[in-house]
Amino acid sequence: MTSSGFQPGDVVSGYRIEGVLGHGGMGVVYKAANPTLPRSDALKILDAGLSRDGTFQARFEREASVAAQLSHANIVAVYAQGKTEGGQLWIAMQLVAGTDAGEVLAKGGMTAGRAVHIITEVAKALDYAHRRLIVHRDIKPANFLLAPDEHDADEERVFLADFGIARALDDAVQLTTDGTVMASVAYASPEALAGGVVDYRSDIYSLGCSLYTLLTRKSPFAGLPGGVSAIMAAHLQAPPPRATDVVPELPRAIDAVIAKAMAKNPAERYQSAKELAAAAAAAINDPTMAIPRSTATQEWSARPQTGPGGPSGPIPPAYSSGPRPLPFPPTDGYNISQGPTQPRGLVGPPGPGGPYGPGAPAGQGGLPAPAPAPGPGRRKRLIIAGAVLAVIALVVGVGMVFYAAGPSKAPYTAQTFNHVHGSTEIKEAPTAIAAIGPGDADAVLSLGVQPVAIGGVKADPPSWMQDKITGKPAVMNFVDTNTIKGAHPDVIIATGDIDDATYQRLSAIAPTITRPSDTSAVWNWQTQLQWIGKIVGRDHDATALITQVGAQQTDLRNQNAKLVGKTVSVLNYSDDGVTQTLTPSFAADFLAGLGLNYDNKLVRQPDDKGPTRVLADQAKLYLVQTNLVIVVRTDKAAGGGGQAGLPGALTANPGLIVVDDPGTVAALADPGGYLAIQYLDRKLIPELANYS
Numbered sequence: 001m002t003s004s005g006f007q008p009g010d011v012v013s014g015y016r017i018e019g020v021l022g023h024g025g026m027g028v029v030y031k032a033a034n035p036t037l038p039r040s041d042a043l044k045i046l047d048a049g050l051s052r053d054g055t056f057q058a059r060f061e062r063e064a065s066v067a068a069q070l071s072h073a074n075i076v077a078v079y080a081q082g083k084t085e086g087g088q089l090w091i092a093m094q095l096v097a098g099t100d101a102g103e104v105l106a107k108g109g110m111t112a113g114r115a116v117h118i119i120t121e122v123a124k125a126l127d128y129a130h131r132r133l134i135v136h137r138d139i140k141p142a143n144f145l146l147a148p149d150e151h152d153a154d155e156e157r158v159f160l161a162d163f164g165i166a167r168a169l170d171d172a173v174q175l176t177t178d179g180t181v182m183a184s185v186a187y188a189s190p191e192a193l194a195g196g197v198v199d200y201r202s203d204i205y206s207l208g209c210s211l212y213t214l215l216t217r218k219s220p221f222a223g224l225p226g227g228v229s230a231i232m233a234a235h236l237q238a239p240p241p242r243a244t245d246v247v248p249e250l251p252r253a254i255d256a257v258i259a260k261a262m263a264k265n266p267a268e269r270y271q272s273a274k275e276l277a278a279a280a281a282a283a284i285n286d287p288t289m290a291i292p293r294s295t296a297t298q299e300w301s302a303r304p305q306t307g308p309g310g311p312s313g314p315i316p317p318a319y320s321s322g323p324r325p326l327p328f329p330p331t332d333g334y335n336i337s338q339g340p341t342q343p344r345g346l347v348g349p350p351g352p353g354g355p356y357g358p359g360a361p362a363g364q365g366g367l368p369a370p371a372p373a374p375g376p377g378r379r380k381r382l383i384i385a386g387a388v389l390a391v392i393a394l395v396v397g398v399g400m401v402f403y404a405a406g407p408s409k410a411p412y413t414a415q416t417f418n419h420v421h422g423s424t425e426i427k428e429a430p431t432a433i434a435a436i437g438p439g440d441a442d443a444v445l446s447l448g449v450q451p452v453a454i455g456g457v458k459a460d461p462p463s464w465m466q467d468k469i470t471g472k473p474a475v476m477n478f479v480d481t482n483t484i485k486g487a488h489p490d491v492i493i494a495t496g497d498i499d500d501a502t503y504q505r506l507s508a509i510a511p512t513i514t515r516p517s518d519t520s521a522v523w524n525w526q527t528q529l530q531w532i533g534k535i536v537g538r539d540h541d542a543t544a545l546i547t548q549v550g551a552q553q554t555d556l557r558n559q560n561a562k563l564v565g566k567t568v569s570v571l572n573y574s575d576d577g578v579t580q581t582l583t584p585s586f587a588a589d590f591l592a593g594l595g596l597n598y599d600n601k602l603v604r605q606p607d608d609k610g611p612t613r614v615l616a617d618q619a620k621l622y623l624v625q626t627n628l629v630i631v632v633r634t635d636k637a638a639g640g641g642g643q644a645g646l647p648g649a650l651t652a653n654p655g656l657i658v659v660d661d662p663g664t665v666a667a668l669a670d671p672g673g674y675l676a677i678q679y680l681d682r683k684l685i686p687e688l689a690n691y692s
Helices: 054-070 099-106 112-131 200-216 227-237 253-261 272-284 375-384 440-446 481-486 500-507 525-536 539-559 587-595 617-624 662-668 674-690
Strands: 015-024 027-033 040-046 078-081 087-094 144-148 156-158 393-394 401-402 415-419 422-426 433-435 491-493 567-574 576-579 613-614 628-633 656-659
Touching: 015 040, 015 567, 054 078, 099 144, 099 200, 112 144, 112 156, 112 272, 200 253, 200 272, 253 272, 253 539, 272 539, 415 525, 433 567, 440 525, 440 674, 481 500, 491 525, 525 539, 525 674, 539 674, 567 587, 576 617, 587 662, 617 662, 628 662, 656 662, 662 674
Parallel strands: 433 491, 567 628, 628 656
Antiparallel strands: 015 027, 027 040, 040 087, 078 087, 144 156, 393 401, 415 422, 567 576, 576 613
C-alpha cells in the first residue's frame, strides 16, 4: 500500500485488489477478487482517519448490517464488511459491470422509454425496502446502476446502489441527532432540507426528481441565481418545474406526474414508488398525447428553459394542508400494468463518473413513522427563505455529510456599521477577515468564510472549528496586533471587550468593527451571527442558519421527551475554584431549548460581572439539587469523564454529568455559536439522554 491507497496486487482482508472503480470524499472503491469465490467484488475502503472515529465506525457497521438485510434483484447486494490490518473499514458489495444513469445522461444516451424503464425498476427496489421500514435517502440517477441483462443483450438490468444512507425506521432518532441533511440537494425533499420528519415519501419525492432529470437532462431547479442555496429554497417553496418547458415534445401529462411526485406535503404525493412509475408509464404511452417522434428511439439535448422553472410568482406554503399521512408504505404487490387512471408525478440531475464514481455517495439515514400533517407552526419553520448553509458534499462511503464553504453570494452593498467604538464603512465584501472576538470565528466559519486570523483561542481551535478551517489562519489567545498585521486582513471583526487604545491599533491595520452600538438586543450567538452576516454580506445565510437550529432543537426536544421538565444546572470546576453558570448564558439557553428547566436560583443579577458566579464556599455544593448537574472540568485531574478529585457533595448526585473533553468545554462557553451547537447536539445530548 502506498500513501495514495491500495495498488493492484495488494491483498486486503483476503481480497486481491484488481483496480480502482471510483474515488469519493470518504475513501476509494476498488475492484477486488473475492477470497473464496471465482468472481470480483466492489470493495469500498474508508479513509484511515475516518476509520479511527468511533462514531463513524458505528455508522459504517450499521450501513453494512442494514444493506445486508436487503435481497432484491434491483438492489446492489452487500456481501461482507470488516477492517484491514491497518484498521481501515471496508465493505464488499456486488460488482455491477456497466454504467449509471447519470453517466448515460452526460453522454446523451437517454430516451423517454429508457427513463421510464429505469424508474420502474428502481421503484421495485424502493417499495421492497420501504416495506421493510428502510428509507434510502439519497435517490438520484448516479445511484441507478445499469448493466446488460445476462440472458437478453437487448434488455437492461437496473440496480439501486448505496443503501448506506438508509436506516431502519426504528433507529431513526439515534442517528439523526446531528441535524444534518443526508441527501443530495438537487433531489432532496423539502422535509429533509428543513430538518423535519422524513419517511419513505421523501424517497418518492427524490424519485420524481430523478425522473425529471432523466427526461430533461437537467435537475428541477438547475440554473437558478444563487446556486445551491437557491436550489434548496426552491425545493422548499417553488412550484414543481414542468418537463415540457425543457422538452416540448414530451406529453403534457408528464407534468402532472411531476407535480404530484414533488408535492411539498408528503401526504399529497404518490404513496408508493410503483404508483409513480405506473403514472409515468401511462403518461409517456398515452396515445392521445402527440409526440413528434417515437419515444422509444427519440433522443434529445437539454434546451433553455422557456417557462417558469424557478421560484417566481406567488410562493405557496412549504406544506399545504392535507390528509393524515400513512404510517407505513403500502404493502401490495408490484404490477405496473395496474397503473392509475390519471397520470401523475416526477423530478432530478446527473452525477459525475461511473457507478462507483464521485457522484455515488453513501451514509446512514432513515426516520421514524410519519407524523400528522404539519400545522401552521411547522409550516412557518419549514419555509427557509434564501440561502441555507453551504454546499452539501455527499461522499462515496458511509454516512457522513459535511458542509463545505460557499453559501450564495449576492452583490455586496456598501454599508456603514455603527459600533461601540465608532462607525466603519465597508464598501466591498471582505475576503480576508480577522475574527478575533469570542465567537467571531464560529460565526465567520458558519457563514462559509475562511478567516485569516482567529482570536480567543488558547492553543489550537476546538475540533469542531478545525473541521471547517481549510487554510492556515493565525491563532491567538489575546489581541496580538503584530500577529494580526502579519495576517493582512481587509476587515477585522472584534466583538469582544476591547479598550479604545486597542481599537485604534486595530483600525490602523484594517477597518475594524466591534459590537453594535445599539444595545437594545441581547448579545447572544444569534445576534452575533446576524451582525457578522451583515458585515460579510451573508445576512440571509445567517437567518437561515438560525432558523435551522430552531427546527433542529425542536426535533431533538421531541426525540428526547424524557428530558423535558427536568431541572439542570452547570458548574465549572477548575484548579482556581468553582463557578456556577448563570442564566441567561449560552449554556443555560442551550439546555432550556431542549425543554430542561435551568436552576431558578442561578439567575444573573445586576452585580454579576458575566455569565458565571464564583461559589466561594464549596461546602455548599450539597445545596445543588437539580435533577441533572453538569460539571465542566478544566482542572489538572480532569480526563475521560471521570469523577476522581471531585468533592463528595458532587459525586453523590445521581444526575452528575462530567464534561471534560476540550471540544465540549469550548462549545459550552459564551457566546456560543452555530458550529458549537452542532457539536453539542452530537456529543452532549446523548449523554443527557442517558441520565433521563
